[in-house]
Structure formats: structure tokens, C-alpha cells
Amino acid sequence: MSVFKSEFLHTLHERGFIHQTSDDSGLDALLQKETLTSYIGFDPTASSLHAGHLIQIMLLHWFQKTGHRPIALMGGGTGMIGDPSFKDEARQLMTPEKIESNLAGVKRGFSKYLNFGEGPQDALMVNNADWLMDLNYVEFLRDVGRHFAVNRMLAFDSVKMRLDREQSLSFLEFNYMILQAYDFVELNQRYDCRMQMGGSDQWGNIINGIDLGHRMGTPQLYAVTSPLLTTSSGAKMGKSATGAVWLNAEMLSVYDFWQYWRNTEDADVSRFLKLYTTLPMDEIARLDRLGGTEINEVKKILATEVTALLHGRNAAEEAAETARKTFEEGAHADNLPSIEVESSQLSDGIGVLSLFVTAGFASSNGEARRHVKGGAVRINDQQVTDERRIINEGDLTGDGVVKLSLGKKKHMLVRPS
């Protein structure tokens, strides 16, 4: 199926979001006819979402933008179990407290992408703990469990891998897919939700939900999955030099977020523009034609657009400007990420090593020492060769700060306080 008539699927298709759908034409027709409700589930495995989730969030974003109602489902209940799909081994069980606090962090990421409210097209955020936690075991088995054939569940790729490798799959985890399927049905009953989206690894889980719906008398439900994204060199999305690319600003500064996208590989630029920005397709096509060194300008646009969606236009442009000053002028822009150090400490003098540890550029003095040996450490753009170098007030520049650099790309300002 190449031609979609509904705006939503058409947009998704031309931007490269679609991996698989359960019923192209049926869904396409339905989307044209009425305002639909669709959901994506997010498990609270960390206290913030990261760049790997961004494609899911963009799906919801487009869904709303093309006139439908998205639901962000928080896996407060399913998070108690942990999704075993395609995992080698059981995840450590998370404590309810941990889940609760993660949930709070995860939620914050959404406000920038979706408009929440009570209207017919306003996004909703719901938590499956609301219905999963109060289930009565026997009742649930009779109403829902009887619709699942273990034979078929065992055949799913997502669990087959575990079984083939003779790794244990606990009964607890085995139930994950039942609960996720049940979520779909529950959301249908509560919110008339007809469609579930997710990463391609969720296909099996989603299909289970559709099947369960059939058996429990819901209207026809639909599935749309997005490709599992990696960079051209095969790295998972969302990992970077400094770790995961978190969406929450307190876990990753706006500047560093911008930098992540600025450093996109050439081969990914066009794909990422389509997936992670809302620039019109003809604009993207125009940028796509730029070659050679101009691609660097395109990367800046990519970075600024992606950052603007998450952190706002102003913050994004500030980050772009900071980067421009830092990289193109060699100056140290005021907006580089910074840390504060007590002035008294500074007058006593701080060793380079511990300063770099404080800045988070090294996790131990030993690591900082190795960086010095490797010639990666600079203070105010001067390479440091003496690992016993002391930084004190004399190192403050005219702006009253000290600039730390690790390698070419990581910079931070130290401010006395």
C-alpha cells in the first residue's frame, strides 16, 4: 500500500514512520471518517524519557496534529512487571516507589509535544495502574485469561528468543503481554480508543490486544508500528558520548541535547529531519539537496528544530548560538553548561583532576589523570600537561569564569559563587 488518503497515514508514510500496520485500508478509511483515539504505552523504567522514545512521541504529535486524539499511557501497572519482549533476561523488578518517581519524570516530557485537555482532540495521559492494580486474579483469569492460548503465546518471536536460548522466562513476565493486551481493551472501553502505536518490537503485544478485543467484543482495533531506529552506523538512538540523551533538561542540558543532533551522521540527516522535526516535506527536500560542507548547516537546522520542539524555540536558538561561539569563534559563550564552585575553594586552589571530576567529565581522579595524559584536557583553551596543575582565581578570565574542555566537544564553565 503506497497511497494513503488520510492525512495521518499519509504524513507518517512520507516521513518514514511506518514499519507495519494491521489493516492499511481499513484504518485509512476510518481515519478519514472520524476523529480517532490512539495510544502508545510508556514504561517508567527511568526518570526521564530519552531520544529513543522521541519517535513514539512524534507519532502521537502527528496524530493530534492531523485531527485526532492521542493518549499517552503511563505503564504504572505494567512497569511493576517489566516487558520481557526481546530481552535476554528478566529486568530487575522496580520498587513501587521507584516507579512512582520515574513516572513523574516521564510525564514532564510530554507537555511540549501534545496539547492536553478535555476537548475531543485534546491529548490524555492515563496510567494503567488505575485498572491493573485492582484486578481480581480469578475474575481476570476467567474474563481475560481464557482468551489466551499459551501455545500461541509461546510462538511469539519476542518470547521465542528467550526460550530458544534456554533462558528462563518467569510467569510474571509471561503475563506482561496479557496485561498489555488488556490495556488496549480497557482503553477502548474507557475512551473509545481504536488504535495502538509503538515500536516494531511491540507488534506482537499490540496484535494480542487486537485479538483480545475481538474475543471480548470491541470494535475492530488497529495497530501501527514504527521502525526500530538506529543510526547509520548501527548505534541505538538515544545513546551519546555522555550517556543517554535524556529529554528532561535537568538530566541533560539543552546545549548538550542540541549537540547530540548537531553531531548526526551525514547519512542520517535527511531521515532524521523527517522523523524528528515538523519541517514541511518540500523544505526537507530542499535541504536534502544541499551537499558537501553545506550539510553542516543542515545539521544545525536539524538540531535547532528538534531542540525547539522539546525545549522551546528560544532555548534552542540560544544553544545554537552557544555552539556557534564555542566552535566557530573559539570564544566561550556564556550559555555553555556551567557548574558553580565556592569562591573560597577557588582562592585555595583546586586541582585540575578533582575539578574535572566535579564537572562530571571524569568519574574518578584516575580517569581525569588519563585524560590529561592523553592530551584531552584544556583550561581556557590551554592544554594541561601537568596533572598537578592547580586552578585558582588567577585562571578566571575577563568574564570571571574558567572554561574547562575535554576533547574538542565537551566544554563547561566554572563560575565562582
Added chain:
RNA sequence: GGAGGGGUGCCUGAGUGGUUAAAAGGGGCGGACUGUAAAUCCGCUGGCUAUGCCUACGUUGGUUCGAAUCCAACUCCCUCCA
């Protein structure tokens, strides 16, 4: 409950008494080259108040001049049987 197999650094995975802080690969970081890209090449990849000290091969104890390597108990995981 019975029989067998196994737990090594971020991950995979060698190592079965003595330069073993532990091969190799992956991943990560830094450097060179470039375009803040990729590819390639080079270096690093337990900690510390550091020519030394401390911690480390599931846990605890033991044998030994010396243990990740041998022994015992415990613990967790896997497979098969009941």
C-alpha cells in the same frame, strides 16, 4: 526432593595453583585525519593522599609461601527427573 551444569571487569567471553588488575572481542572515552560527520589509524578503559597501598573473578570459611584457579558450606541461575 533427586541428578547434572554454571555464576569472571560496562557486555560477551578466555583463564583451572605463581609477573593475572585478569586474554580476546564488543561497547565507551581520548588523540590524529576531516566538516563538531562517516571510514581509517593510534592510545586509554578498577580506586587512592601513588615509584607505594587498597579493592576485585557469587558469598563465607579453609588448604598453601602463594588461589579467579584446590577443598567445604552457603547462595543464586539453568537443564533433566520426581
